[in-house]
Amino acid sequence: MIGAWIRLWDRREPASALALVRVFMGLVICWDLAQVLRFDLVVPLFTTFEVGGMGDVRRYTTKPELLEWVGPSVGQAWTLYLVCMGAAVLFTVGLLTPLSGLILLLAWAQWALILPPSDRGIDMLMRNVVLLLVLSGSHRAWSMDARLRTGSWAGDGRLVTAWPRYLLVLQLVFVYFCAGVSKVASSWLPVGDWSALYIAMRDPAFRKLDAETLHFLYPLTQLGTVVSWTWEWLSPLLLVAFYFRATRTRPGRFRAICNRTSFVSIFLAIGAAFHVGTHFALQLGIFPLAMLAVYPACFHPDELARLRQRLTRVIAWRGSQHD
Amino acid sequence: MTEATGPAPPGDVTARPSAWAKVRALLIFFVICLQWADAVPLPELKKRDLENPIAQAELDRWTGVLNGLGVSIGREELLERALVVGDATRSARRAVLRPWAPFRRLTGTGQGWGLFAYPDPFAGRLTIVERLEGEDAWRDYYLAPAPASDGLTAALRYRRVRGVWDDAGDRPRPRKVYDHFVDWIAHRRFSADPSLGAIEVRLDLHRVLRPDQGEEPPDKRRHARMRERADVMGEPPS
Numbered sequence: 148m149i150g151a152w153i154r155l156w157d158r159r160e161p162a163s164a165l166a167l168v169r170v171f172m173g174l175v176i177c178w179d180l181a182q183v184l185r186f187d188l189v190v191p192l193f194t195t196f197e198v199g200g201m202g203d204v205r206r207y208t209t210k211p212e213l214l215e216w217v218g219p220s221v222g223q224a225w226t227l228y229l230v231c232m233g234a235a236v237l238f239t240v241g242l243l244t245p246l247s248g249l250i251l252l253l254a255w256a257q258w259a260l261i262l263p264p265s266d267r268g269i270d271m272l273m274r275n276v277v278l279l280l281v282l283s284g285s286h287r288a289w290s291m292d293a294r295l296r297t298g299s300w301a302g303d304g305r306l307v308t309a310w311p312r313y314l315l316v317l318q319l320v321f322v323y324f325c326a327g328v329s330k331v332a333s334s335w336l337p338v339g340d341w342s343a344l345y346i347a348m349r350d351p352a353f354r355k356l357d358a359e360t361l362h363f364l365y366p367l368t369q370l371g372t373v374v375s376w377t378w379e380w381l382s383p384l385l386l387v388a389f390y391f392r393a394t395r396t397r398p399g400r401f402r403a404i405c406n407r408t409s410f411v412s413i414f415l416a417i418g419a420a421f422h423v424g425t426h427f428a429l430q431l432g433i434f435p436l437a438m439l440a441v442y443p444a445c446f447h448p449d450e451l452a453r454l455r456q457r458l459t460r461v462i463a464w465r466g467s468q469h470d
Numbered sequence: 471m472t473e474a475t476g477p478a479p480p481g482d483v484t485a486r487p488s489a490w491a492k493v494r495a496l497l498i499f500f501v502i503c504l505q506w507a508d509a510v511p512l513p514e515l516k517k518r519d520l521e522n523p524i525a526q527a528e529l530d531r532w533t534g535v536l537n538g539l540g541v542s543i544g545r546e547e548l549l550e551r552a553l554v555v556g557d558a559t560r561s562a563r564r565a566v567l568r569p570w571a572p573f574r575r576l577t578g579t580g581q582g583w584g585l586f587a588y589p590d591p592f593a594g595r596l597t598i599v600e601r602l603e604g605e606d607a608w609r610d611y612y613l614a615p616a617p618a619s620d621g622l623t624a625a626l627r628y629r630r631v632r633g634v635w636d637d638a639g640d641r642p643r644p645r646k647v648y649d650h651f652v653d654w655i656a657h658r659r660f661s662a663d664p665s666l667g668a669i670e671v672r673l674d675l676h677r678v679l680r681p682d683q684g685e686e687p688p689d690k691r692r693h694a695r696m697r698e699r700a701d702v703m704g705e706p707p708s
Contacts, residue, residue: 150487156498157491186625196650199657201634203646209575256578264637264647265630266578268585274578310498317502321509326585329511332524333531334589342680346589349678351596351614352636365681430615432629 156313159306161448165285166241168315171440172276173239176251179433180232192265193224193258200224202262211260227261230254238277241290248281269434275318276441283311315444316389320382322438323418327379335376341369343376353429371424378417385414385445415445507566509581514563515556520549521642523592594640594673595689596626600659603667603699611659611669622658639673644693656697670696 183189194200198219204210217223231254237247252274259266284307286292293302333339334346345368347353348361361368388410391402419442422435443451487495519525529552533545543551567574574580596614601607618624625631631651638647652671659669674689 152499153487153492153495156495157487182628183630186621186628186631188625188628188631191654192630196653199654201647201650201654203650206646252577252579256576259578260575262634262647264634264645267629267633268583271578271580271582275580278577278579310494314498314502321505321581322583322585325509325511325581325583326587329584329587332588333528333535334591338531338535340680340682343586343589345680346591346678347586350590350593351676352593352632352640354615362681430627430629430632432632434629 156308156310158309160309160312161304161452162284162287162302162307163289163448163451164443164446165280165283165307165312165315166287166289167443167451168276168312168441169241169244169280169285170239170289171443172273172280172437173235175433175437175440176235176273176277177232177239178436180228180235183228184232189228190221190224192262193227194221194261195219198224200262201265204261207260211257213257214261227254227258231258238280241286241292244286244290244292245281248277252277252281267432267434269432269437272318272322273437276315279311279314279318284308285311312444315441316385319438319441319445320385323379323382327376327382330376330379335372341372344368344372348429353431355428355430374417375421378414378421382414385411388414411445415442418442504567504570505581507563508570509583511584512559512563513552513555514560515552516560517553524588524590527591528588590640591678593676593678594636594692595676596635596639597672597674597689598655599670599672600666601668601670602665605667608670620662622655622662626655635673639693644673648693649695652695652697653702656702660699660703666699668696668698670694 183192190199191201195202195204195214198221200219202219204214213223213227231251234247234251234254237243238251255270255274255277259270284305287305287307288302289300290302294300297303330343332343334343335341342365345361345365348356348368349358356364388405391399391405392411395402395406419439422438425431426435446454515525520529529545529549533543533548536543536548596612598610598612599608600611601609612619612623612626615627616623618627626635634647634651638645639651655671656669660666671694672691673693675692676689677686679686
């Protein structure tokens with residue numbers, strides 16, 4: 148048992164899946180930071196009220212280290228923003244990846260301390276992901292680091308440790324399962340008429356569809372409530388499915404069914420549909436995109452390579468049809 | 471992309487784990503346990519939470535559900551038990567995570583996920599009204615979730631700004647940050663429109679009822695903060 152545990156975390160694989168997560172997550176972070184600039188929010192969000200920001204750290208027992216060192220100012224706000232943005236860009240393109248990721252993480256954490264209400268749960272999730280990527284070999288593929296080191300964007304195929312990818316999958320399961328278990332409000336249950344999604348979609352802070360449309364769609368929102376709640380509760384089965392897949396030669400009916408029905412793909416497809424749906428039905432900002440950015444971690448690099456080959460064939464075939 | 475082919479698992483494993491591999495496996499075990507202790511949803515009800523109308527409504531409903539199931543328990547008893555359990559679980563979690571706290575703070579990492587755990591039927595609606603200099607009548611500027619009409623309303627819909635008013639403002643007693651948020655809005659509006667004399671920001675109570683619960687009552691005025699031009703931009707030069 149202990150031996151299997153050690154071997155599990157010592158596995159190696161190509162870096163492509165981790166690289167994809169890095170690129171997708173980096174793009175989401177860059178997009179979000181670009182929004183701050185677009186809406187002229189650098190000073191309001193990155194510093195305290197004394198100098199034009201919204202932060203208020205007077206009652207903190209421990210103030211953010213950055214404010215202790217340099218004090219709040221417009222210059223401090225812009226410097227912190229530019230450090231975050233610069234590090235995010237470098238991290239996304241994979242230049243000095245571990246260092247830029249670490250700088251991004253530390254600067255972002257300081258920002259979160261300056262104005263906690265503007266730092267959402269998804270920000271913490273993204274920082275968790277960045278931390279794992281910093282510790283991983285994600286820069287061995289699809290990065291400027293790989294290009295400079297090997298002459299190829301794709302890198303030289305050198306294997307990296309797989310444990311950061313496994314922990315990313317575990318992180319997804321943590322998010323979904325804990326979110327499911329913490330849904331104890333009666334509106335998620337029959338006693339509340341499965342009205343949770345309807346109520347959330349009517350909340351003026353998140354509403355995208357008008358009240359009449361939502362009234363008409365009420366039965367559909369009830370179905371959505373049941374499906375999303377059940378799906379979140381079942382998320383630990385994703386880990387079981389991965390285990391069954393890795394031990395597919397062993398006997399067992401449940402294992403056989405799970406492998407035959409491709410449980411992992413079905414689970415991820417429902418998750419992707421759920422996130423895309425909420426993206427259009429609720430005002431959630433980058434939440435759905437950031438969650439989807441972690442999904443490539445659920446695929447072994449070999450699967451991604453096969454997918455890429457298939458896509459290349461399809462594109463070549465379509466090209467020949469046009470010719 | 472790296473061209474890796476063939477079945478993955480057996481070839482992926484190094485022949486003989488090194489000492490470092492053993493240490494790493496132990497560290498990962500430790501980290502997973504710690505993260506789970508942080509993530510696991512536990513009942514952590516605090517007295518302060520009861521100021522929220524949704525907590526009161528949930529308490530009533532769960533008392534009814536338990537009574538319906540034959541469990542004889544009153545509202546106050548259920549509340550008392552929930553508070554005792556909440557205190558205990560909160561203390562236990564805090565004790566486990568205390569050594570880890572400096573790292574979590576420095577990196578901004580952690581667990582704790584509740585995606586719409588309590589959809590709020592007593593929602594707050596951001597309402598901004600303004601008055602021209604020398605006039606008495608107020609006019610609407612923004613009523614959430616109206617689409618963006620200019621740079622400021624677009625910013626109000628941005629998730630981080632929404633977090634500020636929804637998290638710091640939409641609660642029984644708004645936090646200080648809510649006042650700074652109002653100052654920021656006032657400053658932007660007064661800078662953009664020199665004819666404005668005053669602005670008021672509110673988080674009106676907006677009741678959300680299910681379709682079978684009848685007509686929703688009108689919004690109730692709440693958490694109003696007014697700013698005059700002179701307060702925000704300083705006195706005009708005489």
